[in-house]
Amino acid sequence: MKYETVIGLEIHAELATETKIFCGCTTRFGGKENTHCCPVCLGMPGVLPVLNRKVVEYAVKAGLATNCTINRFSRFDRKNYFYPDLPKAYQVSQYYYPLCEKGYLEIRGTFGSKKVGITRIHIEEDAGKLLHDAEDGSTLVDYNRGGVPLIEIVSEPDMRSAEEARLYAEKIKSILEYTGVSDCRMQEGSLRFDVNLSVRPEGSNGLGTRTEIKNLNSFRALVNAIENESARQVKVLESGGEVVQETRKWDDVTGKNTSLRSKEEAHDYRYFPDPDLVPVVLDEEYIDRVKRELPELPDVRSRRYVEEWGLPEYDAGVITASLPLASFFEECVKEYGGDPKAVSNWVMGELMRMLNEKGIEADGIPFPAAHLAGILRLVDDGTISGSAAKRVFTEMFETGEQPKVLVERLGLSQISDEKVLTEVIKRVMDKNPKSVEDYRSGATKAMGFLVGQTMKETRGKANPALVNKILKQLLDE
Amino acid sequence: MITKREVEYVAGLAKLALTYEERDRFTEDFCGILEHLNRLDSLDTDSVEPIACILPYNNVFREDVVEPSMDGEKVLENAPDSLNGCFRVPRVV
Amino acid sequence: MYHYMTAHQLAEEIRKGNASASEIARSAMDRIERLDPEIGAYITATGDRALEAANRVDERLAKGEAVPPLAGIPMAIMDNICTQGILTTCASRMLYNFIPPYSADAYERLEQAGSVLTGKTNLDEFGIGSSTQGSAFKKTYNPWDLGKVPGGSGGGAAAAVAAGMAAFALGTDTGGSIRQPAALCGVVGMKPTYGRVSRHGLVAFASSMDQAGVVTRDLRDCALVLNHICGYDPRDSMSANVAVPDFRAGLGEGIKGFKIGIPSEYFGEGTEQGIKERVQEAVKVIEGLGAACDEVSLPHTEYALSAYYIISSAEASSNLARYDGIRYGYKAEDYTDLEELFVKSRSQGFGEEVKRRVIIGTYFLTSGKLDVYFIKAQKVRALVKADFDRVFEDYDLLVCPTSPVAAYSDQPAGKGDGHPLNTCLPHTFTIPASLAGLPALSIPCGFSEGLPVGLQFIGKPFGEEALLRAAYAYEQSTNFHTMHPQV
Numbered sequence A: 001m002k003y004e005t006v007i008g009l010e011i012h013a014e015l016a017t018e019t020k021i022f023c024g025c026t027t028r029f030g031g032k033e034n035t036h037c038c039p040v041c042l043g044m045p046g047v048l049p050v051l052n053r054k055v056v057e058y059a060v061k062a063g064l065a066t067n068c069t070i071n072r073f074s075r076f077d078r079k080n081y082f083y084p085d086l087p088k089a090y091q092v093s094q095y096y097y098p099l100c101e102k103g104y105l106e107i108r109g110t111f112g113s114k115k116v117g118i119t120r121i122h123i124e125e126d127a128g129k130l131l132h133d134a135e136d137g138s139t140l141v142d143y144n145r146g147g148v149p150l151i152e153i154v155s156e157p158d159m160r161s162a163e164e165a166r167l168y169a170e171k172i173k174s175i176l177e178y179t180g181v182s183d184c185r186m187q188e189g190s191l192r193f194d195v196n197l198s199v200r201p202e203g204s205n206g207l208g209t210r211t212e213i214k215n216l217n218s219f220r221a222l223v224n225a226i227e228n229e230s231a232r233q234v235k236v237l238e239s240g241g242e243v244v245q246e247t248r249k250w251d252d253v254t255g256k257n258t259s260l261r262s263k264e265e266a267h268d269y270r271y272f273p274d275p276d277l278v279p280v281v282l283d284e285e286y287i288d289r290v291k292r293e294l295p296e297l298p299d300v301r302s303r304r305y306v307e308e309w310g311l312p313e314y315d316a317g318v319i320t321a322s323l324p325l326a327s328f329f330e331e332c333v334k335e336y337g338g339d340p341k342a343v344s345n346w347v348m349g350e351l352m353r354m355l356n357e358k359g360i361e362a363d364g365i366p367f368p369a370a371h372l373a374g375i376l377r378l379v380d381d382g383t384i385s386g387s388a389a390k391r392v393f394t395e396m397f398e399t400g401e402q403p404k405v406l407v408e409r410l411g412l413s414q415i416s417d418e419k420v421l422t423e424v425i426k427r428v429m430d431k432n433p434k435s436v437e438d439y440r441s442g443a444t445k446a447m448g449f450l451v452g453q454t455m456k457e458t459r460g461k462a463n464p465a466l467v468n469k470i471l472k473q474l475l476d477e
Numbered sequence B: 001m002i003t004k005r006e007v008e009y010v011a012g013l014a015k016l017a018l019t020y021e022e023r024d025r026f027t028e029d030f031c032g033i034l035e036h037l038n039r040l041d042s043l044d045t046d047s048v049e050p051i052a053c054i055l056p057y058n059n060v061f062r063e064d065v066v067e068p069s070m071d072g073e074k075v076l077e078n079a080p081d082s083l084n085g086c087f088r089v090p091r092v093v
Numbered sequence C: 001m002y003h004y005m006t007a008h009q010l011a012e013e014i015r016k017g018n019a020s021a022s023e024i025a026r027s028a029m030d031r032i033e034r035l036d037p038e039i040g041a042y043i044t045a046t047g048d049r050a051l052e053a054a055n056r057v058d059e060r061l062a063k064g065e066a067v068p069p070l071a072g073i074p075m076a077i078m079d080n081i082c083t084q085g086i087l088t089t090c091a092s093r094m095l096y097n098f099i100p101p102y103s104a105d106a107y108e109r110l111e112q113a114g115s116v117l118t119g120k121t122n123l124d125e126f127g128i129g130s131s132t133q134g135s136a137f138k139k140t141y142n143p144w145d146l147g148k149v150p151g152g153s154g155g156g157a158a159a160a161v162a163a164g165m166a167a168f169a170l171g172t173d174t175g176g177s178i179r180q181p182a183a184l185c186g187v188v189g190m191k192p193t194y195g196r197v198s199r200h201g202l203v204a205f206a207s208s209m210d211q212a213g214v215v216t217r218d219l220r221d222c223a224l225v226l227n228h229i230c231g232y233d234p235r236d237s238m239s240a241n242v243a244v245p246d247f248r249a250g251l252g253e254g255i256k257g258f259k260i261g262i263p264s265e266y267f268g269e270g271t272e273q274g275i276k277e278r279v280q281e282a283v284k285v286i287e288g289l290g291a292a293c294d295e296v297s298l299p300h301t302e303y304a305l306s307a308y309y310i311i312s313s314a315e316a317s318s319n320l321a322r323y324d325g326i327r328y329g330y331k332a333e334d335y336t337d338l339e340e341l342f343v344k345s346r347s348q349g350f351g352e353e354v355k356r357r358v359i360i361g362t363y364f365l366t367s368g369k370l371d372v373y374f375i376k377a378q379k380v381r382a383l384v385k386a387d388f389d390r391v392f393e394d395y396d397l398l399v400c401p402t403s404p405v406a407a408y409s410d411q412p413a414g415k416g417d418g419h420p421l422n423t424c425l426p427h428t429f430t431i432p433a434s435l436a437g438l439p440a441l442s443i444p445c446g447f448s449e450g451l452p453v454g455l456q457f458i459g460k461p462f463g464e465e466a467l468l469r470a471a472y473a474y475e476q477s478t479n480f481h482t483m484h485p486q487v
């Protein structure tokens, strides 16, 4: 029997605020343990939370950018459970009245394009960090991250493959980057995925028992975990077993996917409205203002590239997916002034290749966009050949030097001086009277040989177009 | 009505351990309390909005401006057990 | 000789130079040393600090410098209010060693006003109780009869003020923890409107009702201290950003033309005869002062106690969850894993009544029970508030007993023994105003079998001025506030 995988994602994103959600402590990543803490984010007796205004603005932005309804009334609830990383023994979240609901995103891939529903986006606080590397084998608690504002974006179970889940997650990431809602530094854990996954016989529309895989913080982990878990569930079912509803853990290093039923005690979080916080009530005017402040979003930008600049759908999609890459591309187009398509060929080709090779993100491109524009111009005005341009680019990626400088240093500039070329060509013709004869007696392909010889003479520096032109003239005399 | 098992379950959620004597006594007390509280059922409250916050306030915010945090020693001053500037707990996997 | 002087009298003496702040502080500390072994009002006495602070006041006066209005006035602080650098235990083993690195807003304001801290007073653990017999450290007894309880949870504060071991005290009132002990100890106790005083630094019991208030020996002091603790505080989302008048200004204007409601529900069979009589006499006096008093009805009063029990226990179960033995306070000695660290620390750190409330409060919030109990109680809370809103359309104030019972002996289990909610029963008449967030105060209105009786005034939201004015008019036409226990 063939099986279909049903996937829903819960994405936690740390907001790009300066301070924590309920206190003035910095949200800066890292720092010595427990030095970004105060009585409020340590949950000390008698101190109280006051909501960071920016948190609401960012959450509304995220909601608008994902086609959500922004609820005029939302409120905070306490999610009660004991864990060392949770200083108050409850997490302040939005359970009964979330800020955003009923949104969707469109994703495009090998399956074509489809909508993924967004159930809700709510605000909550992050927990502290547990460190397990203490010399005495104990666990140490660092509350620097405790109280950092998060939004949790909950999708509908609309995805059917790891590819769809990856595209959806990437789309969320780029939207959060474009809107400046989150810096999405995945290596710092500021974007984390929880996967809800079940499988069912293809064609059936009932849902199978689902498992949850928590805290995946790279796209690779997301894809591997999904493929691994759906395979596991299919195996269980095919061997006549039953999938157990449980939370599972994906280990990116070992590639293992293990049950995490550590917490034996039943989960009853006893959600109730937090009596220390007042409701958030938003009016049209506020929401319109935030809407006006929204930047151009990836889809819109992608469409612009296709319609105004004639980029292929695919290229436009790839370039706009990453805000820094799109910004680099646009600046390069501006600097270059020529055909954007030529620029996108370089970006999609050489640039992407080097970035992947070096494992560098688009925000780490080691030279300014103007440099790439420079290379394109040098090719256009015939200073260098296309192949030379690639060498310059590779070198430029290493050193960040100006293309002109590199062309000099590598001695790659072409000979485009007609006098000089004419002399070289005459010499070549004198050395190869046979070929000249052949050509003149109609065997025109002999010309190719002479061109080759000319290039050899000039060690490849001759401007091919000119060589052809001049040689033809001389032969046809 | 509440059973001994329910009392033990709820005490567990609250991370409290009861002796058998306490459990039995609490269960008995709670039964009496719940019975008394059930008088509230006689009130028709279907059309009543529950009050979570007695003040009519909305939208109380602070600005997103960094304030100094506590210095590390102060954070741990009241900590029963600490190591390397962190709070220490038994190993959790 | 200073111990029964009121705060405004002492301030006057100090300003005139008839008394030095250090003399006054010393006399307060001497009194504590002499009386507190029997009364048990203080958990921590801060004599040395008090004397230092007092000396600083005297030095400034000697230099002819101006001093703040409460300079040199000895004050006691209930021990669930955070005082930076000073032990703050909430009368719980759980916080037996907790020294907060911050101070409550109300305490900061009083310090800035120059008051001198005599110590931290006893209470029922975390403010949960009505007898001050539920402290992890000691019991507090009633200065009027050491065989009787002082009420609670703020019995230490009330007893300290009643026995002249402080000129006034700062406490918290969630369901009556200031007003009811004030009544039982024959002093003035006031809880302002919810939001008037910042909750910053008050260790939470039931957040939606916790409110700081004062215990004083007369109304003028009540107004004086109130002037200093009220005011907006951005650290508390519930803090009211409203102007704070000089509460003393209108005190003397009398109550001619006031319309005062007397809620009949407060005079049922649960109320002791002696208390009914004193309160009815007081109503006569008030009428004599030119106020019109009519019987009114607050029909949902009988449900208030149950609603309060549910809401306060549920909120407490969450507020007290942070005491897990990791960041501060008591931690169990022997444990093998995290679960044991949590369970043993909490089971050993909390006393019986707190455990009882935390467990049943947790139950009220569990799925399936939330609507039946917690949400239901929040709806009943709305009905109780609606009762008040309705009568306040026609009346300026309400007058009623503060407590259905006078001070009682706690042997074996005290008044209301056998009643399922016996630990809350003495707060039956203070709870409704707490649920509605209204300002309310208790002042002495005589004695029943030799024990003080409290008269409660309940006002409109932020209507403290009318409240104080009426209570002052009554006080000035009686002499109960000048009577002190024989200790």
Ligand SMILES: [Mg+2]
Pocket: A124, A152
């Ligand atoms: Mg969450």
Ligand SMILES: [Zn+2]
Pocket: A020, A023, A024, A025, A036, A037, A038, A039, A040, A041, A042, A147
């Ligand atoms: Zn903080």
